[in-house]
Amino acid sequence: MPRLPRADWYDLTRDMNWDFSYVTEEDVFPELLSNGFGVPKQDWWTWDEPYKITYAEYVHNQAGKDAGLFTVNNVVGRSKIFENLEPGWMAATLAHYGAIAVGEYQAGIGEARMARFGRAASWRNMATYGCLDETRHGQLQTYFPYQALNKEPRLDWAHKAYHTNEWGMIAARHLFDDMFTANDAVSMAIQLTFTFETGFTNLQFLGMAADAMKVGDIDFGALISSIQTDEARHAQQGEPTLKILVAAGKKDVAQNLFDRMFWRAWKVFALLTGLSMDYYTPLEHRTHSFKEFMEEFINTQFIDQFRDFGLEAPWYWDQLLNEMNWVHHAYHLGVYYWRPTVWWNPVAGTLPEERAWLEEKYPGWNDSFGKYWDVMGENVRAGHPELTLPETFPVVCNSCQIPLCTPAGYAAGYLSSPLPLLLDLDGRRYTFCSEPCKWVFEQAPGQFKGHLSIIDRFLGGVIQPPTIPGALAYMGLSPEECGQDGTNYAWAHASVPVAGGVGR
Amino acid sequence: MALFPVQGIVEGDFVVVLVPVDDTDPMTVVAEKIAYHGIGKRVAPQDRPLKVRWNGTVLADDSTIAGLGCAPMDVLEVLYA
Ligand SMILES: [Fe+2]
Numbered sequence: 001m002p003r004l005p006r007a008d009w010y011d012l013t014r015d016m017n018w019d020f021s022y023v024t025e026e027d028v029f030p031e032l033l034s035n036g037f038g039v040p041k042q043d044w045w046t047w048d049e050p051y052k053i054t055y056a057e058y059v060h061n062q063a064g065k066d067a068g069l070f071t072v073n074n075v076v077g078r079s080k081i082f083e084n085l086e087p088g089w090m091a092a093t094l095a096h097y098g099a100i101a102v103g104e105y106q107a108g109i110g111e112a113r114m115a116r117f118g119r120a121a122s123w124r125n126m127a128t129y130g131c132l133d134e135t136r137h138g139q140l141q142t143y144f145p146y147q148a149l150n151k152e153p154r155l156d157w158a159h160k161a162y163h164t165n166e167w168g169m170i171a172a173r174h175l176f177d178d179m180f181t182a183n184d185a186v187s188m189a190i191q192l193t194f195t196f197e198t199g200f201t202n203l204q205f206l207g208m209a210a211d212a213m214k215v216g217d218i219d220f221g222a223l224i225s226s227i228q229t230d231e232a233r234h235a236q237q238g239e240p241t242l243k244i245l246v247a248a249g250k251k252d253v254a255q256n257l258f259d260r261m262f263w264r265a266w267k268v269f270a271l272l273t274g275l276s277m278d279y280y281t282p283l284e285h286r287t288h289s290f291k292e293f294m295e296e297f298i299n300t301q302f303i304d305q306f307r308d309f310g311l312e313a314p315w316y317w318d319q320l321l322n323e324m325n326w327v328h329h330a331y332h333l334g335v336y337y338w339r340p341t342v343w344w345n346p347v348a349g350t351l352p353e354e355r356a357w358l359e360e361k362y363p364g365w366n367d368s369f370g371k372y373w374d375v376m377g378e379n380v381r382a383g384h385p386e387l388t389l390p391e392t393f394p395v396v397c398n399s400c401q402i403p404l405c406t407p408a409g410y411a412a413g414y415l416s417s418p419l420p421l422l423l424d425l426d427g428r429r430y431t432f433c434s435e436p437c438k439w440v441f442e443q444a445p446g447q448f449k450g451h452l453s454i455i456d457r458f459l460g461g462v463i464q465p466p467t468i469p470g471a472l473a474y475m476g477l478s479p480e481e482c483g484q485d486g487t488n489y490a491w492a493h494a495s496v497p498v499a500g501g502v503g504r
Numbered sequence: 505m506a507l508f509p510v511q512g513i514v515e516g517d518f519v520v521v522l523v524p525v526d527d528t529d530p531m532t533v534v535a536e537k538i539a540y541h542g543i544g545k546r547v548a549p550q551d552r553p554l555k556v557r558w559n560g561t562v563l564a565d566d567s568t569i570a571g572l573g574c575a576p577m578d579v580l581e582v583l584y585a
């Protein structure tokens with residue numbers, strides 16, 4: 001540790017901004033990698049992080065975190081804790097590792113871009129730590145599952161998932177490429193660190209760590225909370241960047257960047273966290289519903305913080321509140337029905353007591369969503385579980401890449417039409433799940449129009465043979481890896497149909 | 505006779521499905537091909553004939569995709585009459 005108090009030297013060593021004489025400002029910060037949005041250089045130099053840390057302190061802190069974490073991992077590895085985890089929780093953690101681990105590493109690329117192309121030395125300094133953080137998160141979240149491979153071979157999806165064309169991973173890559181790999185440093189500070197991390201993942205990791213501890217998954221809980229402490233620090237790159245944009249009269253720029261990413265983050269959050277909170281987490285360990293979580297933490301606390309900067313809730317606010325009632329229920333049904341296309345074993349989460357909880361948290365759930373489970377349960381009880389398995393694919397949205405569930409919103413009384421939105425552009429047809437998804441696409445068609453969704457690939461002959469087995473092979477799923485019912489249909493045998501005879 | 509992909513919605517179902525139909529199929533057959541993926545699987549069957557709606561219009565039973573001039577990946581809704 002340095003002998004001088006940090007405050008005596010920090011600003012001096014941190015603020016190494018200078019005027020260029022051999023090259024132009026544009027050469028150093030090309031717009032594609034660092035869009036300054038016309039904010040004067042000197043304004044960027046006022047960038048000031050709320051959380052200050054030196055390199056020596058950083059290394060000291062991180063070493064301490066890792067020492068604690070690996071102690072837990074070591075002890076847990078020799079216990080029977082993993083074997084005794086409930087199937088729903090296993091589903092949640094397997095999904096998490098695959099969707100997140102390598103994405104963290106990819107976020108390190110984003111942080112590295114800000115560490116080079118951030119427009120102030122203080123910012124580049126913070127981003128350097130951010131890059132080290134994300135590298136750490138990528139490594140930890142591949143190492144921990146690696147440790148348990150002998151207990152669950154599909155934990156290798158922590159590393160494998162990102163390198164496949166599994167549909168959920170196409171969605172994740174589409175999002176993360178837009179957010180960081182194919183983004184510039186300034187937009188990234190708003191979209192990755194402010195919108196996504198401050199708004200969503202920081203809170204999600206806090207919630208997930210707490211749930212893990214309740215469930216008894218000490219290893220995962222320790223891992224997630226350790227990661228969250230890094231996240232809480234580097235997510236703070238967003239706020240100073242936002243302040244500078246607003247002070248320079250670029251409120252509209254900040255609002256647009258925010259609105260685009262907040263919606264995208266919502267969609268993937270509904271898919272991953274929505275299922276995890278309302279269906280996969282064992283009932284006795286649930287503290288709140290996904291909708292309650294959204295209302296309390298994101299829509300209230302986070303948006304209040306956003307309003308403090310003089311910005312507004314996104315234009316699609318009503319549609320967001322609307323989707324919170326139904327969209328993740330539809331996604332869960334879809335993931336369950338198309339379970340061979342995921343690398344975890346989805347649990348239905350529809351035992352009678354679970355349905356009662358869903359009905360309480362989402363009044364009307366039995367009539368709107370329970371009825372699908374009634375038909376499926378009837379088929380299972382009649383000895384036809386194959387009728388709960390797919391013979392074709394859902395069409396996916398060309399923006400969020402998630403199956404189009406507009407019919408569920410309509411059937412549940414939340415949408416006025418079951419129809420998805422279409423856009424014909426340059427001889428190609430694009431389909432969208434919602435007005436905001438279409439809007440996101442139209443904000444930057446050049447960014448998105450060349451991308452082929454899994455369905456575009458299927459129809460374009462990329463997937464051969466064009467059959468379910470052909471598509472599963474394309475997605476990197478061998479028969480042994482394909483998801484199966486996580487509780488061997490216990491839900492169907494335990495449930496009492498609400499309505500009378502259904503099925504075929 | 506040509507394979508023709510459409511986006512199918514079964515009334516009451518939760519998702520839009522990809523369904524390959526034939527452009528010379530009459531709508532009664534198109535309806536069955538789409539309904540196959542939803543009715544009896546997630547949506548309880550009813551003892552009523554099925555109809556197809558396209559661009560807000562309920563189609564005649566003997567009309568065809570080719571005859572109507574539908575575009576690939578148009579959305580067809582299957583409803584009980
Ligand atoms: Fe991270």
Ligand SMILES: [Fe+2]
Nearest residue numbers: 397400433437
């Ligand atoms: Fe979408």
